[in-house]
Amino acid sequence: MVVEEFIPNKKFKFIDHAIVSSESPSNIALVKYWGKIPIQIPANPSISFTLNKCKTTTSISFQKKASKGISFKFFFDGLLKDSFKPKIQNFFKRIIPFCPYIEDYSMEINTKNTFPHSSGIASSASGLSALAMCIVQFESLLDLDMEIGFIKRKASFLARLGSGSACRSIEGGLVVWGQHKEVVGSTDLLGVKYPFEVHPIFLDYLDTILLVDKGQKQVSSSLGHDLMHKHPFGPQRFDQAHRHISKLIPIFKTGDLSNFIKIVELEALTLHAMMMSSDPYFILMKPNTINIINEIWKFRNLTSVPLCFTLDAGSNVHLLYPKTSLKQVTILIENCLSKYCQDGQFINDKVGNGAQSV
Ligand code: PMV
Numbered sequence: 001m002v003v004e005e006f007i008p009n010k011k012f013k014f015i016d017h018a019i020v021s022s023e024s025p026s027n028i029a030l031v032k033y034w035g036k037i038p039i040q041i042p043a044n045p046s047i048s049f050t051l052n053k054c055k056t057t058t059s060i061s062f063q064k065k066a067s068k069g070i071s072f073k074f075f076f077d078g079l080l081k082d083s084f085k086p087k088i089q090n091f092f093k094r095i096i097p098f099c100p101y102i103e104d105y106s107m108e109i110n111t112k113n114t115f116p117h118s119s120g121i122a123s124s125a126s127g128l129s130a131l132a133m134c135i136v137q138f139e140s141l142l143d144l145d146m147e148i149g150f151i152k153r154k155a156s157f158l159a160r161l162g163s164g165s166a167c168r169s170i171e172g173g174l175v176v177w178g179q180h181k182e183v184v185g186s187t188d189l190l191g192v193k194y195p196f197e198v199h200p201i202f203l204d205y206l207d208t209i210l211l212v213d214k215g216q217k218q219v220s221s222s223l224g225h226d227l228m229h230k231h232p233f234g235p236q237r238f239d240q241a242h243r244h245i246s247k248l249i250p251i252f253k254t255g256d257l258s259n260f261i262k263i264v265e266l267e268a269l270t271l272h273a274m275m276m277s278s279d280p281y282f283i284l285m286k287p288n289t290i291n292i293i294n295e296i297w298k299f300r301n302l303t304s305v306p307l308c309f310t311l312d313a314g315s316n317v318h319l320l321y322p323k324t325s326l327k328q329v330t331i332l333i334e335n336c337l338s339k340y341c342q343d344g345q346f347i348n349d350k351v352g353n354g355a356q357s358v
Helices: 081-094 100-102 124-142 149-164 166-167 221-227 235-253 257-276 287-303 323-335
Strands: 017-031 046-064 070-078 105-114 174-177 189-194 207-209 309-312 317-321 348-352
Touching: 017 124, 017 309, 046 124, 046 166, 046 189, 046 235, 070 081, 070 235, 081 124, 081 149, 100 105, 100 124, 105 124, 105 149, 149 166, 149 189, 166 174, 166 189, 166 235, 207 323, 221 257, 235 257, 257 309, 257 348, 287 309, 287 317, 287 323, 317 323
Parallel strands: 070 105
Antiparallel strands: 017 046, 046 105, 046 174, 046 348, 174 189, 207 317, 207 348, 309 317
């Protein structure tokens, strides 16, 4: 796969006005992406579960204009939000070579999340993938020959240019982003559906997100990625991610939950260990993040319920467990873990296997 594949080389149909919309889920990485080279090429491959309920819905109204240039208004929950504009402006600038038509239209973007905006849940994966899908849907009106597979590939390719992890939110289920020698078809350019056998236990896996801190995180992911450039443990970390994906292949096949747990928790802690050992160093976990981890370990030792945790770049904890453990984990959350959450709040989600509808 090459970048040129996504540069249009056809004469487009004339359209004066159109409205497109898309709903896109968030995702949670099992093997983490942390570190990149320009532009948005991951330092190591990653793999994630697509979520089902944490979603962004976006619509764009395109209106043909006389002059060339990027022009858009951005509304979040019905309110004009200029504070979001710089990130989106950057995204549009990056995608012009691949979507030159956006300069011929003024765009009105309307977006909303199914999860609370101030929940500390990163909305960049669902937000940028929904936006990218809208743009490609519009392109498919200008070029009626675009086939569904290409629409999805291009949406993932564009989403990556907005936020790396967003490229894993298009395909549904388990998605791999970044070239890995054993994963057929994997590429640094976009997310691909995990191509091998997956044990049924992983198809309806559950993810409860414990909201430890609903505030804005203090260090952006972009800065964290940059700090991996000269990180003393960078090369070892990138190798480890490759090895972890290799180890997950037989685990996904057989449903070996004890080894799944080992890799997923090690990945989460390694991500945060990278943050704590970069220059400058920083900590995103909060005391209650650690309290929850200790409670999970205690619970697992006592009950053997295959509950594990993962973390993204923040203090919230994702509880991952099979559907068969729902009852015991619900009791644990209600009787114990919810007290570590801000306002006792958590979000019950699950793996979403449906690919984005086009
Ligand atoms: O997509 P970004 O730049 O927001 O980075 C996301 C990085 C992690 O969420 C920490 C890991 C991942 O692979 O999703």
